[in-house]
Amino acid sequence: MFATHETIAAIASPPGGAIRGIVRISGPDTTRILQTLCPADCCFPQTASRIGTSIDLGDPLGNVDASVLLWPNERCYTGMPSAEIHLPGAAPILNAALERLLHHGARMAEPGEFTMRAFLAGRLDLTEAEAVLGVIDADDKRTLDAALRQLSGGLSGPLNQLRTELLNLLAHLEAGLDFVEEDIEFITQAELSSNVQRIADQIQAINDQMTTRSGTTGPPQVVMRGDPNAGKSSLINVLGGEEVAIVSELAGTTRDCVERTLDCDGLTVRLIDTAGIEEVDDAINQQAQALGDQAHREADLLLVCVDLTQPALRPWQLELQTTTTEQPKNGQHILFVGTKRDRCDELPPWAGDDWVLTSSLTDQGIDQLRTRIGQQLQSADAVESTTVSSTAVRCRETLTQATEALTNALQVIEHQLGEELVAAELRFALDAIGRVTGVVYTDDILDRIFSEFCIGK
Ligand SMILES: Nc1nc2c(ncn2[C@@H]2O[C@H](COP(=O)(O)OP(=O)(O)OP(=O)(O)O)[C@@H](O)[C@H]2O)c(=O)[nH]1
Ligand SMILES: [Mg+2]
Known part of the structure; x- marks a missing residue:
C-alpha cells in the first residue's frame, strides 16, 4: 500500500451504469501505459491536458472513444503522474479498460490508495483525507457541510496554529536550557x-466541539426508558401514528427493543422502545433488561417515561433528574416525559417544570414532545456537525492526551520542578497534535484510515 513507485489503477466511478464512467491511473508509468492503449499517432503533451482519443480494449470490444485527462508530472492530486480515462459507463467497457491497464504494468489500487498518495505527497493532511471520505459517505446536507468544512482546513487550520505556538514556546524553553549557566x-x-494554559484551553475547546454522538452514524437514537407499564409502548405508537409495539395492562409486555423512525421538526430520529426497568430472575427477562441497558448506553437522547399516577420517583430517575442540565453528559441528552396525564387531576410535586406532560389516550403533549425531541437533538447536531465523525472518534483520545500533557506542564511550572520536564511535556503534546493532522503518523494509522475508503478513491 505504501509502495509509491508502483503505478496503480482502479475504476473510480460508482458501480451501476451511469452514462459516463472513469478509470483512474496514477504512478510513474502512467504515460507509458496509456500510450500502449492509444493509437500510435496520439500525442501526449508534457503539461496537464485533455486528450480526445480512442482506447483499444482488445477483443471483443475493440476501439472505444475516450477522453483522457492527463497530469503527466507530479503537479497533480496524488503528487505523481496520473490520468483519468472517461469512457461510456457500461461495466464491461470499464472493466476491460482496467484490465488493459493492469495487463500493461499497473497494479490494482487498494482502497483509498489515491487519497493516501495525496496525503503522502503533502496535498492533504489526515483530517482532510478523512473529510474526503466524509464527503463520499455523506447521506444528508448536515454531514456533507461538516465534511466540506473539514476538507477546507476547518480542523487542521486551528490545530496547526496551536502546534506552531507550542513549537515557539518549546524553542524559547530550549534556548533557556542552553544558556542555563549564564542565567539568561x-x-x-x-x-x-x-x-x-491558553493553548491547553483551546485544544480542550476543539476536543469538546468534536464530542460526537458516541461515534455512531445514521439518525440520532432516542431511547424510551421507564418502569414496566409506564406507557412507553403506547407513546411510540402515538408518536409514530402507527401500531408498532404491543400495548397491554400487564407489566412486562415489551421485551425486544421496538424501533421506528420519526420526523421531529425536520430531524429524522430512531425512536426505540425498551423493556420496563425491573429486577428479574429468569433468562428471557434478563436478556430483555440487557437489551434495554445497551440501548440506554447508546442513546443520544433518553426519554425518561414516568407514570404521573405513581407515588414517587425511582432512585435512578431522581439521580437522572439531578444531572439533567442543558449541557449533555457524555453527549447524551435527557428529557423527562410524564405519561397518562389524563389519569391524574393534580400534578405530583416531583414532576419538574421542564417535563413534557403527555397522554397517549387524548394525544395531549404529543406534538410538544416531538418538538422537544427535535430541539434537544438539533443543538447536539450543531456541535457534531463541525467534524466528520470518523475523525472525531480517532482524535478525541489523542487531543485529550495533549491537554493532559499541557496540564502536567502547568503543574511542573508551578512547582518549579525544572524546565527539562516542562519541555518533555510540551514535546508530548506536540506529538499528539501532530498525530491528529498527520505530521506524525504510523503505517498502522494510515492503514486504519484508508482501508475505510472504497477502491478508486
Ligand atoms: N389512561 C391512559 N392509559 C395509558 C396511557 N398510556 C398507556 N396507558 C395504559 O397503560 C398500560 C401500559 O401501557 P404500555 O404502553 O404497554 O406500557 P409500557 O411502558 O410499554 O409497558 P411495558 O412494555 O410492560 O414496560 C396499558 O393498559 C395502556 O393502555 C395514557 O396516556 N392514558
Ligand atoms: Mg411496552
Whole structure:
C-alpha cells in the first residue's frame, strides 16, 4: 500500500451504469501505459491536458472513444503522474479498460490508495483525507457541510496554529536550557504558564466541539426508558401514528427493543422502545433488561417515561433528574416525559417544570414532545456537525492526551520542578497534535484510515 513507485489503477466511478464512467491511473508509468492503449499517432503533451482519443480494449470490444485527462508530472492530486480515462459507463467497457491497464504494468489500487498518495505527497493532511471520505459517505446536507468544512482546513487550520505556538514556546524553553549557566531567561515563568494554559484551553475547546454522538452514524437514537407499564409502548405508537409495539395492562409486555423512525421538526430520529426497568430472575427477562441497558448506553437522547399516577420517583430517575442540565453528559441528552396525564387531576410535586406532560389516550403533549425531541437533538447536531465523525472518534483520545500533557506542564511550572520536564511535556503534546493532522503518523494509522475508503478513491 505504501509502495509509491508502483503505478496503480482502479475504476473510480460508482458501480451501476451511469452514462459516463472513469478509470483512474496514477504512478510513474502512467504515460507509458496509456500510450500502449492509444493509437500510435496520439500525442501526449508534457503539461496537464485533455486528450480526445480512442482506447483499444482488445477483443471483443475493440476501439472505444475516450477522453483522457492527463497530469503527466507530479503537479497533480496524488503528487505523481496520473490520468483519468472517461469512457461510456457500461461495466464491461470499464472493466476491460482496467484490465488493459493492469495487463500493461499497473497494479490494482487498494482502497483509498489515491487519497493516501495525496496525503503522502503533502496535498492533504489526515483530517482532510478523512473529510474526503466524509464527503463520499455523506447521506444528508448536515454531514456533507461538516465534511466540506473539514476538507477546507476547518480542523487542521486551528490545530496547526496551536502546534506552531507550542513549537515557539518549546524553542524559547530550549534556548533557556542552553544558556542555563549564564542565567539568561528567554521566557518568564508567568509568560510560559499563561501561554501553556491558553493553548491547553483551546485544544480542550476543539476536543469538546468534536464530542460526537458516541461515534455512531445514521439518525440520532432516542431511547424510551421507564418502569414496566409506564406507557412507553403506547407513546411510540402515538408518536409514530402507527401500531408498532404491543400495548397491554400487564407489566412486562415489551421485551425486544421496538424501533421506528420519526420526523421531529425536520430531524429524522430512531425512536426505540425498551423493556420496563425491573429486577428479574429468569433468562428471557434478563436478556430483555440487557437489551434495554445497551440501548440506554447508546442513546443520544433518553426519554425518561414516568407514570404521573405513581407515588414517587425511582432512585435512578431522581439521580437522572439531578444531572439533567442543558449541557449533555457524555453527549447524551435527557428529557423527562410524564405519561397518562389524563389519569391524574393534580400534578405530583416531583414532576419538574421542564417535563413534557403527555397522554397517549387524548394525544395531549404529543406534538410538544416531538418538538422537544427535535430541539434537544438539533443543538447536539450543531456541535457534531463541525467534524466528520470518523475523525472525531480517532482524535478525541489523542487531543485529550495533549491537554493532559499541557496540564502536567502547568503543574511542573508551578512547582518549579525544572524546565527539562516542562519541555518533555510540551514535546508530548506536540506529538499528539501532530498525530491528529498527520505530521506524525504510523503505517498502522494510515492503514486504519484508508482501508475505510472504497477502491478508486
Ligand atoms: N389512561 C391512559 N392509559 C395509558 C396511557 N398510556 C398507556 N396507558 C395504559 O397503560 C398500560 C401500559 O401501557 P404500555 O404502553 O404497554 O406500557 P409500557 O411502558 O410499554 O409497558 P411495558 O412494555 O410492560 O414496560 C396499558 O393498559 C395502556 O393502555 C395514557 O396516556 N392514558
Ligand atoms: Mg411496552
